[in-house]
Amino acid sequence: MVTRSQATLADPDVDRITVDGRPVPPSEAKHYLLLNKPRGYVTTLADPQGRPVVADLVRPVGARLYPVGRLDWDVEGALLLTNDGPLTHRLLHPRYVLPRVYEADVEGRVTSGALARWRRGAVLADGPATPAAVALVRSGAERSRLRLTFTEGRKHEVKRYCEALGHPVVQLKRVAFGPVALGALAPGAVRRLTPRELSALRAAVADRP
Numbered sequence: 782m783v784t785r786s787q788a789t790l791a792d793p794d795v796d797r798i799t800v801d802g803r804p805v806p807p808s809e810a811k812h813y814l815l816l817n818k819p820r821g822y823v824t825t826l827a828d829p830q831g832r833p834v835v836a837d838l839v840r841p842v843g844a845r846l847y848p849v850g851r852l853d854w855d856v857e858g859a860l861l862l863t864n865d866g867p868l869t870h871r872l873l874h875p876r877y878v879l880p881r882v883y884e885a886d887v888e889g890r891v892t893s894g895a896l897a898r899w900r901r902g903a904v905l906a907d908g909p910a911t912p913a914a915v916a917l918v919r920s921g922a923e924r925s926r927l928r929l930t931f932t933e934g935r936k937h938e939v940k941r942y943c944e945a946l947g948h949p950v951v952q953l954k955r956v957a958f959g960p961v962a963l964g965a966l967a968p969g970a971v972r973r974l975t976p977r978e979l980s981a982l983r984a985a986v987a988d989r990p
């Protein structure tokens with residue numbers, strides 16, 4: 782059948798689709814995964830220094846998947862991987878201010894009285910940074926745990942922010958990326974996003990009229 786209508790439905794499993802006699806390759810199946818990146822893994826597909834890379838952990842899926850943004854080598858937590866380039870581009874675009882939630886174990890005691898200062902923001906080497914939310918999870922003499930939400934993906938942002946407030950990070954974990962929460966996923970484990978999570982992610986980066 783020859784059609785001039787863009788609305789013609791074809792089944793790539795049954796139909797041979799050609800344009801001007803040339804076959805149209807079937808579009809690649811899309812995969813959307815959540816990985817709990819373990820510490821000690823680099824957020825790349827290959828590392829020239831031979832360190833373990835996140836691609837090693839998602840290889841069984843059999844498709845070439847790209848990480849959505851980065852986590853430092855020594856940071857654990859929620860990392861999305863997909864072969865959906867346009868969605869990745871939007872998720873990382875500063876226009877959509879997607880919240881990234883971190884649990885930071887920091888040196889020293891942070892008291893609830895100091896939280897106003899933590900919420901006020903600080904000037905880092907590449908400009909001001911202000912968390913969208915700050916909560917104190919645990920306060921101890923040697924170490925305290927904070928839950929910090931940032932809406933940008935600036936390099937080492939959480940570590941630099943905590944350092945600027947006089948409490949260097951000892952251990953950092955990302956517990957949510959936008960509407961996708963890490964939950965009880967173990968370090969190194971991977972799962973597919975649920976349809977609900979995928980719709981929520983798409984909605985978070987949809988253009989509003």
Ligand code: URA
Pocket residue numbers: 851852853854856935936937938939940941953
């Ligand atoms: N902030 C950091 O300091 N490191 C990360 O990996 C992510 C955010």
